[in-house]
Amino acid sequence: MVIRYKFVPVLFLLSFTLFVVGCIDGDGLNDLSVEKPIGEYAIPLVKASINMEDLVQEFDEYTEFDTDSDGVILFKYSGDILKRTSNDIFNSIESSLNGIPIPIDSNNFPIPFTTPDGMEIYLMEVSEGKIGYFFEVEVDEPCDVKILFPQLFDENMESFVQEYTLSPNGEGKITFLGEINLEGKTLIADQDGQVNLQYELTTASGEELLFDDFFIIINDLKFSYSEGVFYNQEHVGELDTIEIEVFENWKGGEIFFENPNITLTVNNSFGVPTRSVVQVFDIHTVDGQVIPLEGEAIVNGIDFDYPTMDEVGVVKSTTFEFNKDNSNVQDVLGSKPLFVEYLVDAITNPEGNDDVVGFIWEESEYSVNVEVELPIHGKVIDFLVVDTFELDMSVLTEQNIEEAMLRLNYETGLPIGFELQLTMLDDSDLELGDVFQLEPLTIQPVDVDSNGEALTSERFQNDILLDTDQIEKLAISKKLILMVRFNSTMNDELSVKVRPEQFLDLSLGMIIKR
Amino acid sequence: MKRSLVVLGLMFFMCGMKAQNMQVLYGMDRLYQGSYLNPAFIPNNRVVVSIPSFYNNLSINGPAYSDVIKNNGVEDYIDINSLLSNLQPTNYLREDMEIQTLGLCLSVGPVGIQAYHKVKFNAFIAYPEELPSLIWEGNTQFLGESVNIGSEFLLHSHSEFGLGASLKLSGLTVGARAKYLNGIGHLSTERNDLEILTDEGDFSIEFGSDYRINSSNSLDYNSLNDINLNFSIGDINWNELFSANNGLSFDVGAQLDLGKFELSAAINDIGYVNFDTDVRNYSSQGSFSYEGLDISNVLSGQDVELSGIVDTLANLLNFEENNEGFRYVIPSSQYLMIKYKIADNWDLGISYFHESYKPAPVNSLSISAGAGLGNIFRLRGAYTVRNDNYTNLGLGVSAKLTFLELFLLTDNVLAVSDPLGARDFNLLAGLNFAISRKKK
Numbered sequence: 001m002v003i004r005y006k007f008v009p010v011l012f013l014l015s016f017t018l019f020v021v022g023c024i025d026g027d028g029l030n031d032l033s034v035e036k037p038i039g040e041y042a043i044p045l046v047k048a049s050i051n052m053e054d055l056v057q058e059f060d061e062y063t064e065f066d067t068d069s070d071g072v073i074l075f076k077y078s079g080d081i082l083k084r085t086s087n088d089i090f091n092s093i094e095s096s097l098n099g100i101p102i103p104i105d106s107n108n109f110p111i112p113f114t115t116p117d118g119m120e121i122y123l124m125e126v127s128e129g130k131i132g133y134f135f136e137v138e139v140d141e142p143c144d145v146k147i148l149f150p151q152l153f154d155e156n157m158e159s160f161v162q163e164y165t166l167s168p169n170g171e172g173k174i175t176f177l178g179e180i181n182l183e184g185k186t187l188i189a190d191q192d193g194q195v196n197l198q199y200e201l202t203t204a205s206g207e208e209l210l211f212d213d214f215f216i217i218i219n220d221l222k223f224s225y226s227e228g229v230f231y232n233q234e235h236v237g238e239l240d241t242i243e244i245e246v247f248e249n250w251k252g253g254e255i256f257f258e259n260p261n262i263t264l265t266v267n268n269s270f271g272v273p274t275r276s277v278v279q280v281f282d283i284h285t286v287d288g289q290v291i292p293l294e295g296e297a298i299v300n301g302i303d304f305d306y307p308t309m310d311e312v313g314v315v316k317s318t319t320f321e322f323n324k325d326n327s328n329v330q331d332v333l334g335s336k337p338l339f340v341e342y343l344v345d346a347i348t349n350p351e352g353n354d355d356v357v358g359f360i361w362e363e364s365e366y367s368v369n370v371e372v373e374l375p376i377h378g379k380v381i382d383f384l385v386v387d388t389f390e391l392d393m394s395v396l397t398e399q400n401i402e403e404a405m406l407r408l409n410y411e412t413g414l415p416i417g418f419e420l421q422l423t424m425l426d427d428s429d430l431e432l433g434d435v436f437q438l439e440p441l442t443i444q445p446v447d448v449d450s451n452g453e454a455l456t457s458e459r460f461q462n463d464i465l466l467d468t469d470q471i472e473k474l475a476i477s478k479k480l481i482l483m484v485r486f487n488s489t490m491n492d493e494l495s496v497k498v499r500p501e502q503f504l505d506l507s508l509g510m511i512i513k514r
Numbered sequence: 515m516k517r518s519l520v521v522l523g524l525m526f527f528m529c530g531m532k533a534q535n536m537q538v539l540y541g542m543d544r545l546y547q548g549s550y551l552n553p554a555f556i557p558n559n560r561v562v563v564s565i566p567s568f569y570n571n572l573s574i575n576g577p578a579y580s581d582v583i584k585n586n587g588v589e590d591y592i593d594i595n596s597l598l599s600n601l602q603p604t605n606y607l608r609e610d611m612e613i614q615t616l617g618l619c620l621s622v623g624p625v626g627i628q629a630y631h632k633v634k635f636n637a638f639i640a641y642p643e644e645l646p647s648l649i650w651e652g653n654t655q656f657l658g659e660s661v662n663i664g665s666e667f668l669l670h671s672h673s674e675f676g677l678g679a680s681l682k683l684s685g686l687t688v689g690a691r692a693k694y695l696n697g698i699g700h701l702s703t704e705r706n707d708l709e710i711l712t713d714e715g716d717f718s719i720e721f722g723s724d725y726r727i728n729s730s731n732s733l734d735y736n737s738l739n740d741i742n743l744n745f746s747i748g749d750i751n752w753n754e755l756f757s758a759n760n761g762l763s764f765d766v767g768a769q770l771d772l773g774k775f776e777l778s779a780a781i782n783d784i785g786y787v788n789f790d791t792d793v794r795n796y797s798s799q800g801s802f803s804y805e806g807l808d809i810s811n812v813l814s815g816q817d818v819e820l821s822g823i824v825d826t827l828a829n830l831l832n833f834e835e836n837n838e839g840f841r842y843v844i845p846s847s848q849y850l851m852i853k854y855k856i857a858d859n860w861d862l863g864i865s866y867f868h869e870s871y872k873p874a875p876v877n878s879l880s881i882s883a884g885a886g887l888g889n890i891f892r893l894r895g896a897y898t899v900r901n902d903n904y905t906n907l908g909l910g911v912s913a914k915l916t917f918l919e920l921f922l923l924t925d926n927v928l929a930v931s932d933p934l935g936a937r938d939f940n941l942l943a944g945l946n947f948a949i950s951r952k953k954k
Contacts, residue, residue, distance in 0.1 A: 036594035040654035042717040044806035409716045507806060509717030511654055
């Protein structure tokens with residue numbers, strides 16, 4: 001049984017309505033308009049607390065963060081690492097020897113142990129490969145045949161010898177097709193740098209003869225180690241670019257870096273003297289200029305360290321830094337670089353010295369890496385970046401906001417400040433004006449000493465008024481152009497240093513009238 | 515005018531025959547309903563049967579309806595400026611309602627016996643003037659200043675079975691009543707401190723709270739934007755009338771006849787209800803601040819979840835829920851009255867009423883006069899000062915037509931002319947079946 005006291009909820013509603021009117025927005029009483037005072041509401045919008053270390057760690061995907069020896073933050077941009085392995089070198093040697101028939105026209109025949117592209121090999125450890133040979137002689141009695149490779153040693157360092165006793169066929173000839181397995185064998189050239197193929201052909205009656213025809217052919221040759229003289233040989237690199245993201249959104253102004261540098265690092269385990277040959281090293285600027293990097297090392301090349309004959313397996317590292325003392329790097333990196341384009345080849349035995357014996361082993365490789373380092377010790381002068389983003393602020397209309405005041409509080413330890421301005425665009429990309437009409441939102445840089453070191457942190461407070469007109473324009477805006485202009489302390493007079501521990505704490509609040 | 519009539523009509527029909535806080539009724543001690551205010555009061559008839567009836571009391575100390583809903587000649591509108599200008603330091607709104615299903619009183623010689631059943635409902639909300647001011651005028655006026663906006667509220671309902679007796683000993687009559695209470699639903703603040711501080715520098719907002727809400731069969735709170743209130747007093751299912759929420763309360767009273775003078779006193783509602791069914795307690799204690807959306811991660815290239823701000827705000831007070839049963843102590847009340855008999859059917863009286871209703875205890879002082887017009891009509895007029903309200907002119911009329919007894923009482927007859935502006939208004943009207951009049 002359910003009793004419905006129909007007036008009871010009505011009474012309750014009546015009573016409660018009076019309270020609702022007293023403490024809840026008039027929108028609850030849908031049918032009645034509301035006359036209310038203009039309220040002023042202070043609300044915190046955003047806050048941030050960040051130091052430079054955090055900031056630059058996530059700068060973008062291409063920029064690495066580090067500190068230099070002075071503890072100053074530096075941006076580091078790296079190119080792709082160019083690598084050359086022993087396969088690249090061996091392949092050229094192997095392909096120059098493989099598959100070429102060599103006629104043997106004497107019983108002590110020196111096989112050429114140089115490659116067409118310039119390597120005189122003294123020692124070669126063969127991982128796989130074969131030498132096929134064919135000989136023929138007209139003779140009417142059986143013969144003893146002895147094939148000798150005095151410079152081809154097995155793993156016991158015994159020279160290769162192969163002996164046969166062969167009888168002539170019905171045509172009165174001895175023909176033979178044989179094969180020498182080279183796997184695991186070592187070729188060591190004689191004092192004249194030669195590898196000789198010898199043979200002895202003796203008839204049953206004791207007469208010594210020569211073959212009418214004798215050919216050898218080398219197949220599937222692969223080295224695991226090779227020693228010799230590497231002649232002047234150029235190894236071609238690859239064209240690469242390094243994007244300098246700092247300047248991606250640049251629209252104006254200057255950044256002068258006190259000590260920028262470009263570092264070329266080569267790690268090399270080839271036992272071969274090698275030198276860089278810079279084919280291209282250009283800096284492309286945001287205003288379309290292409291400025292070549294200049295310096296003695298560009299012209300003369302950089303000699304790479306290499307392991308000596310008793311350092312097989314050792315990787316030698318060579319680092320060369322293009323700095324303001326040995327190149328025009330300060331000028332070119334101060335000219336708003338957008339990207340660096342480079343192509344660095346390598347030349348072996350650059351002096352053409354026949355006395356320098358080098359080696360390659362199967363795991364030899366060299367890698368070339370180029371890094372651009374921009375230590376943030378410098379001057380920032382009206383450096384302007386611009387970006388555009390979409391937004392929908394129609395909520396301002398819905399909230400009937402008549403006037404607003406933004407309050408920016410911040411404490412900064414940065415010697416670089418910035419001014420932020422937002423320009424409103426409507427849905428036709430027509431400019432509606434700036435959000436901050438009187439002055440942009442400003443973060444002041446702190447004072448620095450004569451070395452450019454930031455002094456103590458400072459607190460600031462800015463109040464920025466947004467009037468009805470600006471709020472109305474903001475409400476219909478569909479895009480905002482963000483313009484941020486950076487300036488260092490005493491911008492064009494003194495270089496400042498940016499360190500990881502320098503910080504910026506800020507909070508942005510707003511008072512709205514509605 | 516139409517709206518005034520509707521409101522007045524609602525008040526009239528919803529007010530009924532029982533009252534706990536009615537100065538005029540207390541002076542009409544021979545009316546059966548007077549015995550609810552003092553169990554020593556015995557009706558003039560040996561048998562009285564009271565049929566289902568209602569009682570209502572509405573009390574406001576802040577803005578009244580007419581202070582908020584205005585008319586500009588074309589349409590009604592909500593006038594927030596008027597609401598704000600009529601605020602008191604602490605504003606309360608109180609609503610009491612009783613539904614009596616059946617009442618019975620028998621008098622045999624010096625002994626009177628009474629039994630009845632009622633359903634009671636109480637609603638109370640108290641809020642500081644800063645709360646609506648904060649909502650409509652904003653917090654800028656309070657920058658750097660801690661503002662208490664903690665509001666107290668109560669929604670309570672129970673079923674009451676009363677059994678009382680009185681005994682007349684010469685000029686002294688004493689009475690007592692025991693009541694079994696069965697809780698239907700409850701929602702109240704046990705603690706209600708909530709302070710808000712807006713920093714004048716960065717406008718960060720800090721809440722300091724010490725809130726505890728006890729509820730039974732009424733509230734499901736998940737966050738500030740996810741609250742389910744289930745307190746439907748309109749639907750009472752008899753099958754669910756007896757819950758496990760049990761309670762007791764007592765009333766005691768006395769009346770002393772000294773010839774020309776008559777003294778009476780009563781203490782009512784000394785008792786409690788223990789709530790144990792579907793209990794939820796919500797507590798928030800400590801400081802919670804909001805300093806704006808943290809965009810540190812944005813500056814360092816990471817993402818910030820905007821939903822985080824909603825969660826932060828919604829959970830700002832960080833209510834913790836548990837399920838501990840609780841006891842609701844019924845606010846007790848006391849009556850005291852002295853009457854002077856001028857003539858047989860004429861008397862003057864002065865009465866005092868106090869109710870320990872936190873945080874708005876009620877103190878009323880009345881002077882009244884009663885008169886009998888023949889054997890049919892009895893009249894009583896009263897002027898009452900009720901807390902800070904000095905404009906309460908009350909009037910009660912009863913008419914006895916054979917066994918039918920009609921009555922109409924109010925402590926504030928002026929509210930009839932301006933129901934929308936009334937801050938205190940109660941009304942009692944109804945009828946009894948009363949037979950076998952006692953001989954004097």
